[in-house]
Amino acid sequence: MKRITFYTTVFIFFLSFTILSAGNYSFDFLELGVGTRAKALGGSFVSVADDGSSILWNPAGTSRISSSRFYFMHNSNFAGMSNIDYISFIKPIVARSFFSIALIRHSVNDIPIFPELEGTPEERDTTPAMQGDGNPMGFFGEKANIYFINLSKLFEIKNLNFSLGGNFKYFDETFRVFDADYGGTGIGVDIGGIITLKTKKIPGRLTIGLNLQDATGTQILWNTTSQKKDIIPTNYRFGLNYRKEVEKIESSFLLTFDYNTRYDGSQHTGLEYSYKENFLVDIGWNKGRWSFGTGFKFWKIGIQYGFISHTLGPSHSVSMEFIL
Numbered sequence: 001m002k003r004i005t006f007y008t009t010v011f012i013f014f015l016s017f018t019i020l021s022a023g024n025y026s027f028d029f030l031e032l033g034v035g036t037r038a039k040a041l042g043g044s045f046v047s048v049a050d051d052g053s054s055i056l057w058n059p060a061g062t063s064r065i066s067s068s069r070f071y072f073m074h075n076s077n078f079a080g081m082s083n084i085d086y087i088s089f090i091k092p093i094v095a096r097s098f099f100s101i102a103l104i105r106h107s108v109n110d111i112p113i114f115p116e117l118e119g120t121p122e123e124r125d126t127t128p129a130m131q132g133d134g135n136p137m138g139f140f141g142e143k144a145n146i147y148f149i150n151l152s153k154l155f156e157i158k159n160l161n162f163s164l165g166g167n168f169k170y171f172d173e174t175f176r177v178f179d180a181d182y183g184g185t186g187i188g189v190d191i192g193g194i195i196t197l198k199t200k201k202i203p204g205r206l207t208i209g210l211n212l213q214d215a216t217g218t219q220i221l222w223n224t225t226s227q228k229k230d231i232i233p234t235n236y237r238f239g240l241n242y243r244k245e246v247e248k249i250e251s252s253f254l255l256t257f258d259y260n261t262r263y264d265g266s267q268h269t270g271l272e273y274s275y276k277e278n279f280l281v282d283i284g285w286n287k288g289r290w291s292f293g294t295g296f297k298f299w300k301i302g303i304q305y306g307f308i309s310h311t312l313g314p315s316h317s318v319s320m321e322f323i324l
Contacts, residue, residue: 027144034073037293037319042286042290043258043286045270047208048241051065051071052088053071056102058211059152059191062150062152068092068323069322070087071087071320074317076315079312084104096154098153100152103146113136138177146169149168151166152166160196161198190212195209207240207243208240210238214235250275251273255271269286278297282294291309301320
């Protein structure tokens with residue numbers, strides 16, 4: 001009984017967010033985010049955006065990365081019910097400009113769909129015939145890929161660093177309900193900027209970031225008979241962070257905050273401690289849920305782990321970055 005109830009709840013969650021939500025929740029899994037460090041900071045990363053996951057959080061962030069690198073990430077979400085994999089490559093080109101590519105892949109594999117049971121819970125507890133045989137009517141599955149091409153540039157003006165960047169992205173999703181397959185595709189654009197202010201009046205660095213995700217509203221066209229169109233609405237993602245370095249202990253502290261306007265708005269907060277840029281600890285708060293992460297760096301390799309709480313079950317994130 002508990003297994004049937006759990007799988008049914010998860011199935012309804014995914015089905016309602018991908019099929020039955022009147023065109024407002026296409027590719028809604030992107031709200032889960034990518035990047036172990038970003039997720040550990042509660043999703044408050046739009047003004048930080050300084051690792052391989054920055055392409056999603058703020059396309060301007062790639063210009064703040066000093067050298068070419070590969071970034072890999074795997075998320076196991078909701079006790080393994082869905083998975084997100086992410087890979088990116090960032091490369092400096094000319095005149096402090098950067099070219100990057102990335103892929104996000106989301107998958108939900110064979111969630112069983114059980115028939116509705118008869119009677120009340122009390123009646124089913126005492127009547128075996130009402131409890132069902134545990135055999136599913138069918139399965140629900142989903143696979144989605146999002147391909148990114150990113151360009152960014154860094155400008156330096158006295159005590160001010162300004163970055164500007166943009167993404168061109170292609171969406172491709174296929175899902176199966178029972179024996180029916182459906183597919184949807186679309187094209188979107190992101191535009192982002194980051195400003196860092198360094199002044200003696202402020203004992204540290206203050207950074208502000210803005211990302212217009214799906215700047216023009218991204219249409220997803222489904223291959224159904226009705227040629228249904230879903231809309232991914234524009235998300236105005238605003239963030240700021242304050243970083244203070246403490247030279248005596250060779251450490252730094254980062255406090256960061258984000259606000260997103262999409263889907264009724266949300267606030268995200270994170271705090272990070274870093275030692276010699278080789279070891280870090282993150283904690284975050286996202287929509288009433290907490291997160292935690294840690295990571296270390298040796299030679300040209302960085303490894304991170306993150307734990308993200310959720311009502312449907314915890315999520316685990318691991319990532320690795322190779323600096324070339």
